[in-house]
Amino acid sequence: MDEDLRDRIKEQAEIDALYNAIEHESEAQVGAIMGPLMGENPEFREYGDEIPGVIAPVVERVNELSHEQRRERLDELAPERLEEIDAEEEEDDQALPDLPNAEEGEVRMRVAPNPNGPWHIGHARMAAVVGTYKELYDGSFICRFDDTDPETKRPDLDAYEQILDAIEYLGFEPDEVLKASDRLETYYDHARDLIDAGGAYTCSCSGDDFSELKNAGEACPHRDKDTETVHEEFTEMIEGEYSSGEMVLRVKTDIEHKNPALRDWVGFRMIDTPHPREEAAEYRCWPMLDFQSGVDDHLTGVTHIIRGIDLQDSAKRQQFVYDYFDWEYPEVIHWGHVEIDEYDVPMSTSTISELIEDGELDGWDDPRAPTIESLRRRGIRGEAIVEAMTELGMSTSNVDLAMSSVYANNRELIDDETDRAFFVREEDGGAVEKSLSGGPATASVPIHPDHEDRGTREIPTDDGVLVESDDLPPTGERVWLKGFGCVRHTEDRFEYTGDDLDVTREEDVDIVHWVPAGENVSLRLRTPDGDVSGYAEPGVSGYGPDDRLQFERVGFVRIDAVDEERVAYYTHS
Incomplete structure (x- = not known):
């Protein structure tokens, strides 16, 4: 490989490394830029075995630059590539597609x-997306509690307020809040109108039949009952004269419809179990979700509905009701399910409830639970969840x-405002105590590395230090x-060496966190x-509940309790 070619490879590699680092806001990797480098420059391919060694120092230099320095350098070398990144970021600002047939100020959606x-x-995905669309179109949205199944999906009286709190935590406020269980008489009135239109009949067939x-x-043999009889029997249903089943x-739809699921579907059924809400406890005749939801979407002026791809039949069932009433059906957008990584606990309300009842989880805010309450207690802001959900499209x-x-x-939201502190974990080999020989009596550490004006943390060293066992170097x-500075590990202590910070770069001396052995805070x-x-450094005692800290080399945390026991919840790295 001649020098001219080597220089060309380095020049292109620097551009690709800068682009990669800026786009992902992280360090560039040799492997990540090899593909673009070879793909866009076919003449480089025959030197594929040599190129990694040529570009590695280039990538290393790029990684030493700050984000702003990388942008300035790329703007100098290849401004069109920087424009490309900025254009992509602008597109990402609205990851959601435009709503079909939507008019500014007229969009009305619902979380149900x-x-x-x-x-x-x-x-959280539905609230995040609906709330974002409301803002994009200057529209409105309803929170409607679909609580018309007091038996198989029995409402939890506390959940109404908990869900509204979750929506507020995500950064949104419904324009209207409804409970379907308050609207039974409205559904009965529309059922009567549907009977008059020849669109419904009472049926006493068993489910199997x-x-x-x-x-x-x-x-069904009951399909052609006269309207008066249907009204009488429906009134008897409302009055509770029938038992469940x-x-x-x-x-009444099309009994020969190609999709059996759409044939004469149930609009109302009897449920013997009383509703947990006192206002609805006396009702026994309850609408099925497709009837209730369909009526409510029309009466509340919903223009656009988002629902799971597995619920496509719902729109088809409801369309029959809309046709009887000559209503216009809202625009429907279907989406797939969202799966969450990282958790061992299934993302299921019933499963989480069972684990809590069995004592395997402490509650809905247990950090092991994949719940909104857990994320909030860990110190994660609702805005971070909304952004991640809308990015899914x-x-x-x-x-x-x-x-x-x-x-x-x-991390982007909290990093700049979060103070730093040291925390030594007592796990595996435990915290190791070492006395100090030499060096300053007090260590001075920035409260925040990017904000000198916030001052320093003064940490005493008179009584020695605690370090994590994994950070303890071999003797010598x-x-x-x-x-504090550089120390050498002897058999029973750390001896201050006075070495310059350059040893951490030039001689691979590790930088570790620590706390005083005598004055620290159990946590x-x-x-x-x-x-x-x-054990945390002593200054942590000055922080109270809901304060955030970054335990250096451990992660961000939210202080939770400071009374009988000091407790913090881990946020993320």
Whole structure:
């Protein structure tokens, strides 16, 4: 390889490394830029074995630059590549597609939770997207609690307020809040109108009998009852004269429809179990979700509905009701399910409830639980969740949410304002105590490395230090105690060497955190992997509940309790 070619490779590699580092806001990797380098420069390919060695020093120099320095350098070498990144960022600012047939100021959407428990992380997606669309279109949205199943999805009385709190935590406020269980008389009135329109009939067939008829495309023997009889029997349903399973009101569709699921579906059924809300406890005749939701979407002026791809039949069922009433159906956007990585606990309200009841989780805010309450207690801001959810877009395929994206968003929000501190974990080999020989009596460490004006933390060293066992160097080797200086490990102590900071770069001396052995703060750190006990530097005692800290080399935390025991919740790295 001649020098001219070598220089060309270095020049292109610097551009690709800068682009890679800026785009991902992280260090560039040789492997990551090899593909673009070879793909865009076919003449380099025959030297593929030599190129990694040529470009490695170039990548290393790029990684030593700050983000702003990288931008300035790329603007100098290849301004069009920087414009490309900026254009992509502008597109990413609105990851959501435009709503179909939407008019500014006229969009009205809904979040329709079942209040059978607090929200897990997956529930946040609907509120995040609907709330964002409201802002984009200067529209409005409703929170409608679909609580018309007091038996199989029995409402939890606390969940109504917990869900509204979760929506507020995400940064949104519904323009209207409704409970379907308050609206039974409205559904009854529309059922009566549907009967008058010839669109519904009462049916006392057993479930098995009707299923057999339906699958054969044969009409139920009750299908042609006269309107007066249907009204009488529906009134008896409302008055509670039937038990569960004895009578239903069916929406008359097409008994020979190619999709059996759409054939004469149930609009109302009897439920013996009283509703937990006192205002609804006397009702026994309850609408099915497709009837209730369909009526409510029309009456509340919903213009756009988002629902799971697995619920496509809902729109088709409801369309029959809309046709009877000559209503216009809202625009529908279907999306796939969202899966969350990182958690061992399933993202299921019923499963989480069972684990709490069995004592395997402490509650909905246990850091091991994939719930909104858990993320909030860990110190993650709702805005970080919203941004991650909207970045998923609206694909009809199932999508994966990496919690790392939530953490990255949150890190950007809190890093600049969060003070630093040291925390030594008492785990595995435990914290190791060492006396100090020589060096300053007090270490001086910045409260925040990027803000000198915030001052320093003065940490005493008179009584020696505690370090994590993994950070203890072999006897005779050196380590740099952050804020104190370089020490050599002897058999029973650390001896101050006075070496310059350059030894950490030129001689691979590790930089480690530590706390004073005598004056420190016992603290329990609650993490998704379990609790960790340890010791924090003395200044941590000055922080109270809801304060955030970054324990250097450990991660961000939120102080939770300071009374009988000092407790912090791990946020993320």
